[in-house]
Amino acid sequence: MEFEKFTLLEIVNMLKNKTVSSEQLTKYFISKIEEKKSLNAVLEVFDDAINLAKEADKKIQAGENGKLLGVPVIIKDNILYKGKKCTCSSKFLKDYIAQYNSTVVEKILQEGGVIIGRANMDEFAMGGSTENSAYGITHNALDFDRVPGGSSGGSAVAVAGGLCPVSLGTDTGGSVRQPCSYNGIVGIKPTYGRISRYGVVAFASSLEQVGPMTKTVKDNAYMLQILSGKSINDETSADIPVEDYLSQIKGQINGLNIGVCKEVMQMMSGLEVEKIFLQVLEWLKSNGANLIDVSLPNFDLCLPCYYIIAPAEATSNLGRFDGIKYSTRSDKAENVDQIYTKSRSEGFGKEVKRRIMLGNFVLSSGYFDAYYNKAKKIQIKLKEQAKDIFKKCDVLLFPTTASEAFKLGSKTDPVSMYKEDMFTITANILGIPSLTLPFAKGKSNLPLGLQIMANNFEEGKIYNLADYIENNWRWK
Template sequence: MDVSSMKIRDMRKALDSKEISAKELAQTYFERIKKYDDKVKSFITVTEEKALEQAEKAQGVIDKGEAKALTGIPVAVKDNICTEGVKTTCASKMLENFVPPYNATVMEKLDAENIVMLGKTSMDEFAMGGSTQTSAFAKTKNPYDLDRVPGGSSGGSAAAVAAGLAPVALGTDTGGSIRQPAAFCGVTGIKPTYSRVSRFGLVAFASSLDQIGSIGLDAHDCAILLNEICGYDFHDGTSSKLEVPDFTAKIGESMKGMKIALPKEFYAEGINDEVKTAVLKAAEEYKAMGAELIECSMPSLKYAVPCYYLLACAEAASNLSRYDGIKYGHRTLTADSYEELIIKSRSEGFGEEVKRRILLGNYCLSSGYYDAYYRKAMALRQLIRKEYNDIFEKCDVILTPTTPAVAYSPEMTSDPVQMYQADICTVTVNIAGLPAISTPCGYDSKGMPIGMSVIGRKFDEATIIKTADAYEKGFKPVAPKL
């Protein structure tokens, strides 16, 4: 059975009809991982033995006729989500040998569904970067062109799905790290509303921005995975108590009468012409479906990147202060004093990008600079939220490019400022705590995927999933040739 382009709802039918067993399905993926992951490098840890045990257990549930939506379905998990008994490294030497004694809440929920975990996917170190090239262990490649990057810190998850090494994957999104790699790798990725999914057991980068979401071959698959990981969790004080709807409920509804906003700043200078053309062509297709296109403005977009990096780095500096070489994580072997132990452990354990962000975060929080930088960024956050609220008073969803350009070469990552600017289309969604989905809408002249983002109102994931799905039904994706 060729699973490389198989949707999880087709797998559900195949498993329930006994066309294939859960163990056979898992083994098919492990064969593909052994064949192709040396090229793609999407996994840091492959959990074949554990997965086959999970598959046996899942088969017992299927045989009893008690299978749920994800029973027996293989899932890849980003390596900053705690998995009991399985290494969780955050792609950092600091946590190279860290084996969590507990599961993240999302893993507890998925284990209750009897999923089969294929392994832990690579990422930028501590989710800091836009290329997956800051990983200490596996610098992931883009399946469409192995000389290019797969995108932001969920690049391992997106590349695994694009290469057919996993049908769906968990990612995390702090400033676009699910949506950007989904766009670069030609797959679909959703970042839910902040607080929709518990962050308990997610290794923190920026706590007011981080959110776990799903990556799949289409919006419907992303919705199925999202259905199972959302909900209130008393372990996470920020998690929402709102009832979780069925995110697939609106799929198939007409687009007639839908109002789609096109903020002019997202289509201005700095956006690649081929990207702009592909997204605007998609907008016209929505118009042909009966949607109304409404031009609008978001003036604060020009300040979004500095605002995001001030907030994110300030929170990162605080969150990463716990790695001191004493409690857990990397400890130096050559220190003569307590102070030297902390300095050397952190110097050896963290990579360059993580150090850069800790320095920036501590600088903007320090005495004399707090008001000049951090307080202004917090005020700008409120302005960005207000501008989104103003747009949503007149429109149902917002359509933008996911990224200013297609996937780039690793050489571009040597300029951090240029890398930060590449987040311009995604960071405002995290700043405002909104849901957004990225789905492919075309390919450039060299065959690289182009992604578009649909942004929705808070807790209205079902509408953006419906909108993405409506476009996907008429779009023919091109699989990468590995």
């Protein structure tokens, strides 16, 4: 059987009905990873995966329950799984073994999931193409010559390439949504605080969230519910009840107020995605939704704010990688100062160094108010503007990216790479949830993603609309 053709929910049912065993599935997907090794999506298949699958089978036989019991899962290489390597695709952490479980891994294990491997990414999640990995580039699942997007490129290709039914990514500025868009799958960046960040190697703490990456909207809703919730180990995780997201999918959008943002429409003008975006809006209207013109006056400042706040936090978050407690120590270091500078200079890649430098620039005395504080104030302004928007509408539609996945090696200038995030970064700056689903094909017949955003903790509304589009909008 070709198990990659099934959705997560179908696989969950097949396991429950014992039409397939976890061992069969796990072996199948591991062989797929082997078969598609050239994609370089998965850095390591864990050697205990099959054993864990066998254990899951025993539990299934014994009639035990678990929302993911026996389901193979792949995680991004910046999510800690105790006893397993976690490198963040950095040379610096080539030998690092996780000393504890992240909350999300804990939750997957509690529900009986079988974590089979870790996926390639941009080093420390900095990048939008998975070309910044110390372990080689990952290829797009649909076109070998193109980037998979990033930074969760490996996780996206794992699902799109049929290497697993569900994977986890992390999204700091679009790192779940952009690669999902480029590979034609569904991914969400939940509301900030919806999922605990405990045990996820931090890049920019105030902006990032873990997000599930799946083939379908319902799969995604199912997975988000499993991952969400308050953790006592994370002050920034929200103490707000987790909804049954699947039950929020009603199959109709009558009277739904959809915000169309003036500034985004202007930004989209002339881009590949523009035409089809307008078409889907018209279609939604004809299916009972109301289109509401809204404005996010400082939309254009999301990107610069992001490239101040994220590097500032990253600089500080990455200080702990020093060659002393863990991470590779330079063998050229003769004293403590050299342990710091030589280990870090040898260990970190170019993009990471660039962002550390940028972070130190915006934080250092004399610049702090003009950059960091200013960006934080603009963020506050933007949040106020978003509040007004969600007074008038239920959801807000953006494209996910300007165009299809670009060619490997075609973007060398950092700024043009940074601009990749211009539509996704808004949700990180605002903290609001945002999902991408494939909704069109571009000129090279590759997928384009549509982004649906909602007010904080209203993921249910997003899933309802996304599911409706997935099932009724004809584009394939």
